[in-house]
Amino acid sequence: MEQRLANTWRMPLNDKKFIETALLSDLRLDGRRPSDYRKLTVKLAKQDGSAEVHLGQTHVMTFVTAQLVRPYRDRPNEGSLSIFTEFSPMADPSFDPGRPSDAAVELGRVVDRGLRESRAIDTESLCVLSGKLVWAIRVDIHILDNAGNLVDAANIAALASLLTFRRPECSLAGEDGQDVVVHPPEERDPIPLIIHHLPIAVTFGFFSNENLLVIDPTHHEECVMTGRMTATLNSNGDVCAIQKPGGESVSHSVIMHCLKLAHVKATDITTKIRDAVEIHNNERALRKIKRHSSSVAVDVCGEKQNQLDASHLDKLKLEEEEESPMECEASPSGQEQSKDGVSKNFTGGPSSWDPYSECVNSDLLKASLASRGPSVPSKQKDSRRETKPKEPPLEIKTDSTPINKALTAGQNNKGKTLKDAVKPKHKKKKIVSSNNEN
């Protein structure tokens, strides 16, 4: 208790008073005007589907991963999107490890709602085999440093990583055209998600004095302000969602004013994200080009031999570099493994509210862990088709239907060991049931 008291961050009364008095003369602590956004930088990693966003001192990182799962029964043709948040105590001493705080849940919900309700991501294109296999997209949001306005930063990071994410291509094979083949990226280029528009969240802070309004509040301002509102808009000015969690009441005209401001900011931010993604895509395309260095073409005399060797080596290196990130993105199972390391510590449940999870058979949920396996690009299959001949380079998994881990975490939050214990018994059951069907 003592220790906790000593470690929490505090704000003196002087600062609270000062922030309000400075705002009366349109001044903010970091030299911005009330309607200015902080400096935004979007960094995209070489690996697809991961982004880092700096908003002033706020630092957020996101990863996108995909998994083949069985769809919800009432939406057999739609893939799913789920958002997970992780508030590390390193980012802010007030974040507790363990259960997700209200702020963490709200953050995930706001980002999720902006993307889902506006149908920004085409979920139907994620369907592989109607009623049997669809892609489940999972977005992990990690807060690395909290200096205020986490919602906007997390939303931007999620969008940027979704824009760069590519899923492996699938095709149908087999005599009845019901077998799904997942092509590794070396074979066929992975395909990006279809994103119709970018819903950008812009947060406003309100103070006890009704005339005061700030955009993109910092950590200090968040301590002082009495109300907040997050408006999610796209660059066309369509309002996708508004979140106003309690606090000071705000008049109609103020909200309209906020939406106008938010539209301007959303346009700016959209261009920033698009620019960053374009640079990323260009680099990606460049990496793909196999370069034949000029020295190969030149007639090789004795001295140039060394050069050639060197350039050849370079080329080899280049190829290596090229392959390694792809391998990661190629195999959902490979990524899964690295994610597992994180998810051991990750005890937060899904922040996304999932209306359809009830429809999923709990037997299938338990089986989901069985699907996480080797890092070799694996061919994933429906559980009922067991009689496929094995192709040597590809490992065929016959044991179970992979199910969105998101769902597992949502319904059964007990940790991995328990589920592992269930698995072998369940496998037997599966076989029996499939035999019965046959």
Added chain:
Amino acid sequence: METKSSSSSTNLVDQSVCPGDVILDLSNMTNQTIKLGGGLRQDCDAISVMKAGRLRFSKPNKYWVENSQKRYVPHAEDSVLGIVVDSRSDNFLVDIKGPALAFLPVLAFEGGTRRNIPRFEIGTLIYARVVKANPGMNPELACTDASGKAAEFGALKDGYMFECTTGLSRMLLSSPTCPVLDALGKKLSFEIAVGLNGRVWVSAASPQTTIVVANAIMNSETLSGAQQRIMVEKLLERIH
């Protein structure tokens, strides 16, 4: 013999040292007294370093290690800025960014008696002096100087407090006056209180001045003297 040992120690003074470095060998300086400050410890005859930083020496015989960190380790006779967290019947609990909350006895004010106990709201900013800082105990503060006078200590009204590293607050307190404060002071008038625990309080007539001063100080941490002056000039140009 003596001269040799002192020369071997002086070549580390003002240099960066790491934990484990041996800075002095006492076996060949038997009839000397030395005083050790923070970050140093004695292992039999060797004086070794306990934290990374710069080794400082002050004549005639004081050695200590200086570094810059976000967390403050309380030392007696430091002046610090604290925030009142709680008030008990005989103590105020004050947050001084240290590993434990500090106690400020209600009588540790000029002319403090049971009759006139000051009232501090939770969140009040206080400029105080560390009286005791023993390991394993909460540090103790006082709002008087050693002779019992108030001497500028006490609650700070209005203004703006920001946090920085301990290195920056030491730089601001150094003499001759730190270039950034010197340059700012020539053009603007403001009040400042620097706590060695990495907290700085600035107060000026207009909020604009306060914000300019605070940002100039925060930016100056990694700049050299000349750069600080240039930065302040540019900042002042922009606001006038």
